[in-house]
Amino acid sequence: MPLPVYDVCVIGSGPAGGVLSKELAEAGARVALVEAGRNMTVDDYHFHAWPYELPKRKKPTPYYPPEVTRSIRYENCDNIFVDRIRAVGGRSIHWNAVCLRFAERDFRERSAAGIEGDWPLTYQELAPFYSYVERMIGVTGTREGLDIVPDGEYLPPLKFRCSEEIVKRACERMAIRMIPSRKALLTVPFDGRPPCHYCNHCMEVCDVGAIFTVPNSMIPKAEKTGNFTLLPKRLARELLVDGEGKVRAVSVVNTESRQEEEIRAKSFAVCCGSIESARLLLNSRSLQHPNGLANSSDLVGRYLTGHVNSETLGYLEELVGTRPINTDGATDHSYIPRFNLDGRRKDYVGGYHYQVQYSSFMVPYHARYVKGFGESFKNQVRFLQPGFFVIGGWGKVIAKPENRVTVDSKHLDAYGIPIPVIHFRFGQNDRALFKEMKEKEEEILTNAGVRFMVTPDPEPTGFASHETGTVRMGNDPRTSVLNAHNQAHEVRNLFVVDGSCFTTFPEKNPTLTIMALAVRAARYMASEIRKGNA
Numbered sequence: 001m002p003l004p005v006y007d008v009c010v011i012g013s014g015p016a017g018g019v020l021s022k023e024l025a026e027a028g029a030r031v032a033l034v035e036a037g038r039n040m041t042v043d044d045y046h047f048h049a050w051p052y053e054l055p056k057r058k059k060p061t062p063y064y065p066p067e068v069t070r071s072i073r074y075e076n077c078d079n080i081f082v083d084r085i086r087a088v089g090g091r092s093i094h095w096n097a098v099c100l101r102f103a104e105r106d107f108r109e110r111s112a113a114g115i116e117g118d119w120p121l122t123y124q125e126l127a128p129f130y131s132y133v134e135r136m137i138g139v140t141g142t143r144e145g146l147d148i149v150p151d152g153e154y155l156p157p158l159k160f161r162c163s164e165e166i167v168k169r170a171c172e173r174m175a176i177r178m179i180p181s182r183k184a185l186l187t188v189p190f191d192g193r194p195p196c197h198y199c200n201h202c203m204e205v206c207d208v209g210a211i212f213t214v215p216n217s218m219i220p221k222a223e224k225t226g227n228f229t230l231l232p233k234r235l236a237r238e239l240l241v242d243g244e245g246k247v248r249a250v251s252v253v254n255t256e257s258r259q260e261e262e263i264r265a266k267s268f269a270v271c272c273g274s275i276e277s278a279r280l281l282l283n284s285r286s287l288q289h290p291n292g293l294a295n296s297s298d299l300v301g302r303y304l305t306g307h308v309n310s311e312t313l314g315y316l317e318e319l320v321g322t323r324p325i326n327t328d329g330a331t332d333h334s335y336i337p338r339f340n341l342d343g344r345r346k347d348y349v350g351g352y353h354y355q356v357q358y359s360s361f362m363v364p365y366h367a368r369y370v371k372g373f374g375e376s377f378k379n380q381v382r383f384l385q386p387g388f389f390v391i392g393g394w395g396k397v398i399a400k401p402e403n404r405v406t407v408d409s410k411h412l413d414a415y416g417i418p419i420p421v422i423h424f425r426f427g428q429n430d431r432a433l434f435k436e437m438k439e440k441e442e443e444i445l446t447n448a449g450v451r452f453m454v455t456p457d458p459e460p461t462g463f464a465s466h467e468t469g470t471v472r473m474g475n476d477p478r479t480s481v482l483n484a485h486n487q488a489h490e491v492r493n494l495f496v497v498d499g500s501c502f503t504t505f506p507e508k509n510p511t512l513t514i515m516a517l518a519v520r521a522a523r524y525m526a527s528e529i530r531k532g533n534a
């Protein structure tokens, strides 16, 4: 039987590939969604389990198989970690769901701050797609009228907890805004999903589907169209091209049977995350593309960036020693947007923001920092726990060409595919920004009246699962790989639609922007299919 030829083959089923596939299928395109991971089931998760109920007091994470976590190298690298999941739904299955629009100025770093480059599209062009995604996935929040985090379309907000009210008062004294979190998490029933029951296990997978995930929201809708085929357990090895250098098929290995297959389509969309998308293009060498697919400019893999992170724990004087109550909630209920805007003297460019109270009260994190042992140790830990407060900084990292992903053809993964190698160094600007971000978070906590402060990371770390760059967008094929519609300059039927396309990356979490770009790319691809151009 001849192999089917789909209109579009999407590779990778995270927020990028999940949203893109659903949009394309609803627009009438015949879509194959190729995914290296499998469908996770309830038996894969351990909802609400206490650490002591599990072997080694650790929840298993079958979506991070050792054959994947081991097949990477960090070479000439600062203290960073990149996240490569394998599951239908990608990282949406256990994300924290913070959804922030990028600001108007975040799309024009060159014009606004004199660094990096401008995106080939503006906030105004992306704004309708932000709105569309927010209405589609359900985002809680409030309209605050701040230019630095533009308002969206929101469900009722999460309420501040007692500790957040105390810190908010401190922020007000420092003229810093602290606002309700904006998250793809339901505070009311929405789209057939129930609201949050405030158990604080979001990043270990939500048991009721109150958090938006691709499997709970996108795949059922795509399947309903009758145009959609999900192909799990298929790891894309390389993209194969025809005589003109256009992609004709993706060669995949079935991770269960180990059999090789070809999936054919008229267009291909790579959505594997910044590391794996670059890896796939670099591993797709041919006569027509000897340096990797769409890589005659040698830009694929370059400009890897992400967030520089810091974290400080403190114990609020007003709450330590009070009767313990359950204040877990829906991880962070509040958020401190970037406040280091223009007009202040500083030795760096770029911004940072803070997420707060995102850690569960289930675990007394501070126990390892409290001195002593026995009864007095336990009393001290118990005494401090009701005052627990955590604040985490996420800061901008300037994208540089030397920070990059390469592939190592001498080291192969379990399926014989060259592994990715990460090369990354923080720059002077990143370190100066980190220093101020750290100092400010300590200042906020001091102002809020903490009695015991722990700063676990005096050195910058990255990227908190927010890696971007590597296959950047731009108007000029000499300085970018993709155009403003996520289409490769060099290969007309190739699209790359995840965080790898970001021209620059501000302090804000990436996924809402990834999904908005996916909807925009889907509209463009569907119109090209209708015109017969694909």
Ligand SMILES: Cc1cc2nc3c(=O)[nH]c(=O)nc-3n(C[C@H](O)[C@H](O)[C@H](O)COP(=O)(O)OP(=O)(O)OC[C@H]3O[C@@H](n4cnc5c(N)ncnc54)[C@H](O)[C@@H]3O)c2cc1C
Binding pocket: 011, 012, 013, 014, 015, 016, 017, 018, 034, 035, 036, 037, 083, 084, 085, 086, 087, 088, 089, 090, 091, 092, 094, 095, 096, 097, 098, 099, 203, 234, 235, 236, 237, 271, 272, 273, 274, 276, 277, 280, 464, 465, 466, 497, 498, 499, 509, 510, 511, 512, 514
């Ligand atoms: C604990 C946690 C909390 C987070 N919280 C937030 C947050 O609050 N806000 C926010 O904006 N972001 C958050 N993120 C980041 C967010 O999850 C990612 O930005 C988002 O998932 C990226 O979507 P993606 O589709 O580009 O990539 P992914 O979600 O990584 O999906 C990529 C998919 O591609 C598949 N794949 C990879 N290589 C291949 C291949 N060769 N062949 C076939 N398939 C392949 C993978 O199996 C995976 O399913 C968080 C992440 C984690 C882990």
Ligand code: SF4
Binding pocket: 185, 195, 196, 197, 198, 199, 200, 201, 202, 203, 205, 206, 207, 208, 209, 210, 211, 329, 330, 331
């Ligand atoms: S806190 Fe809410 S969204 Fe998070 S896992 Fe629990 S029910 Fe789900």
